[in-house]
Amino acid sequence: MSANQPQPQQRDVMFCHECENEWYRDEHGLSCPECHSDFAEVIEANNDPREDSTELEDPDPMYAPDPDEDDIDDLQWTPNPPGQPPGMRVHGTFGRTIQINRDQLRQHEESGRQGGLLGLLGDLVQNAIGGLRQDVEHQAAERIQQQREQHQIVPGDDTLWLDEINTLEARSTSEVESPPPQVQPTGPTVRHITGPGYSMTIASSSTVTGNFGDLFPRNAQQPQPVQLQPTGIDQILHQMIMNIGAAPRSGRPMRDNFHDPFGFDDLFEMFGAAATGGVLGDAVYSQEALDRIVTQLMEQHQSGNAPGPASADAIASLPKRAISKEDLDENGKADCSICMDAAEIGSEVTVLPCHHWFHFDCIKAWLSEHDTCPHCRQGIMPKDNENANQPRHSSSSRIPGAYPSSAGDSVSNPLTVPDSPTMNRPSNSTQGSSVFSRMRDAFGGSNSGNGDTDGSEQPRTREG
Amino acid sequence: MSGNKRIMKEFADIQKDPPPGCIIKLLNEEDMNVWDVVMDGPADSPYTGGKFTVQVTLPKEYPFKPPVLSFRTKVYHPNVTNDERGAMCLGMLKADEWKPPNKIAEVLRLVRAVLAAPQPDDAVESGIAEQFKNDNKSYEKVAKEWTAKYAK
Incomplete structure (x- = not known):
């Protein structure tokens, strides 16, 4: 190789389509020095005539199918410098x-x-x-x-x-x-x-x-590279939460948090303690959020908490009795607490399973709307369906701790106060102040004697 | 009609023995179902010295349906809506909690008790409730101002 060997990339290289010879244009001109054909072309980086011919004609192992061939994106061959036997020297990049x-x-x-x-x-x-x-x-x-x-x-x-x-x-x-x-x-x-x-x-x-x-x-089986592990469980949880589709918190992209050394604050925040109002999807994480949902549910079902009406048959078959001296209060009076008319001794009243009594017309009007005792909220309809049209029989005597019924269930209960006992209910309404007490009233009132709110004079008839 | 009879009876009883601090009249002599109540602001509250008009409307179905209360005097209170209705949210007045034996006199006693002792956890005006809990002095100041301004 001579010292003044020209640099290949600085000179035009010719290619002969007849014999596939290659030569420098400045040394041999445009005609092939081997076969003297004119069918020759300048080889350029973006126009290499050799590709066609070699792929078609040359079964060289050099061009054997290569699974990686598609990935070779920059293939250049430079031929041997002229003067050397062709093919003896290949310069490839x-x-x-x-x-x-x-x-x-x-x-x-x-x-x-x-x-x-x-x-x-x-x-x-x-x-x-x-x-x-x-x-x-x-x-x-x-x-x-x-x-x-x-x-x-x-x-x-x-x-x-x-x-x-x-x-x-x-x-x-x-x-x-x-x-x-x-x-x-x-x-x-x-x-x-x-x-x-x-x-x-x-x-x-x-x-x-x-x-x-x-x-x-x-x-x-093999040496392992050094791996950078996630630096905290909070990051992993964070990402798992993200993965199950929780919405990212607004205002701040998640990846900021990734580099936040105080990730736990954000973790709690993400669980909804503060930023999202304690709500994450269907879950709530704070008392306030729960209160809101309970209140919302109660408002959506304005009358949903109230029991439905009692059946006409059940109302009609309620027992009746006469007012006796024992029904009178300390002033010698007894009122139907619905119409507030006086109930004279000997007049007929209708008795509920809870022993509260009313005028039949008064209690009928109420029970036709709500199956609750106006005093203690106990319903008259049986809990099971066996006697759906029959009023529930008093079960107080069977309940441990119930007040003894001195003369049987059908006679007057001296413990029944005909006057309104409402003021004895400190947990009623806003006095009770919390959603939960209201909820307890609403739910508990319909299926129990509600003795805890209605004073202690009522027998408890919670069914076991 | 039993409802009307009961209303008349209740009205008669409440005139004989009115709840403390309350003067009850009929708004219109011919309509037993709308009562006009003037309530003194409870002592030891920012409402003391004020006179608050509360209108009590008794539905036709009374006593099977609850009465409706409306403050006609503006009042700065967590449990009274600061709007035209002036509604006070009382559990016993809700449709599903009302019981026929409840009487208007008891309702009015409860209204006055709540006026004296706000229930911020059951508030209808959450802003006032927050202030009541966190900055009671400011709440009292505004409530007194409103009392002086509106509840004469």
Whole structure:
């Protein structure tokens, strides 16, 4: 090789379509020096006539099907300088980039090793974290980039060649553009191709760039790169919550939080303690939020808490009795508490299972709307369906702690106060003050004697 | 009609023995169902010295349906809506909690008790309730101002 060997890239190279000869234009002109054909063309980077002919005609192993061929995006060949026997010297430059989805790769590597629930959980966490990191890393972590390599291919001495390429590879690896701490080099792959008049070696090393803070199982068979682990359980929970579709808090992107050293505050906040009003989807996390929902439900069902009407048959079959002296209060009077008319001794009144009595017309009008005693809210309809049209019989004598019924159930109950006992109910209405006391009144009142709010004079008839 | 009879009876009783601090009249002599109540502001409250007009409307179905209360005097209170209705949210006046034996006199006693002792957890004016709980002095100040301004 002479000292004034011209640089190939500075000179036009001609290609003969007849004999596939190549020569420098400034040395031999536009006609082929071999076959003297005019059917020749200047080889340019973006117009290489050799591609057609060689692919069609040349069964060289050099052009054997290469599974990676599609990934070679920058392939240039420079011919031997004229003066050398054609094909004896090949100068090649490869530039290739291979992108492999890392998830697929890992799945492939780990197939058979990891499956079932554990694998699913691993994938879940992986995706949760990976998904978040994508925001930050712009998907760089998802790729394996095979670095460009440049080889000078020199025929003859293969051994020398390998060394040279390995040296090249070493340099190529160190010249990775991505941040050095996040680079995971793998061993170079050396491919050897020989053919008539040339030999070629392709050494490629792949370099994984991106973030290794993800969770993935160790591969005990191989050395492991240093992995940056998530720094707190809050981050993992955060991401899992994100993964199940909880809306991100407004005003602040999630990934800010990722770098927040005080993540627990945000975690609680995310669970809804403050920022979202204690509501996360269908769940509430604060007393206020629960109160709001209960109040809302009660308002939506304005009359929903009230029991329905009693049946006409049940009302008609309520027992009746006459007012006796024992019904009179300390002033010698007895009133029907609905119409407030006086009930004279001997007049007939209707008695409810709870022993409260009223004029039949008065109580009929009320029970036709609500199956509750106006005093104690106990209903007259039986709880089971056996005697749906019969009034419930007094069960007070069967309940432990019930007041004894001195002369049987059908006679007057001296403990019944005909006057309104409402003022004895400190927990009624706003006096009770909390939603829960109101709720207790509303729910408890209809199916129990409500003795805790209605004074202690009423027998409890809560059914066991 | 029994309802009307009861109303007349209740009205007669309440004239004989009115709840403390209350003067009860009929708004219109021919209509027993609308009562006009003038209530003195309870002592030891920011409403003391004021006279608050409360209109009590008794439905046709009374006593099977609850009466409706409306403050005609503006009042700065967590449990009274600050609007035209001037409604006070009382549990015993709700449709599903009302019981026929309840009497107007008892309702008025309860109204006055709530006026003296607001129930911020059952508030209809949440802003006033917050102030009542967190900045009671400011609440008292405004309530007194309103009393002096509106409840003469």
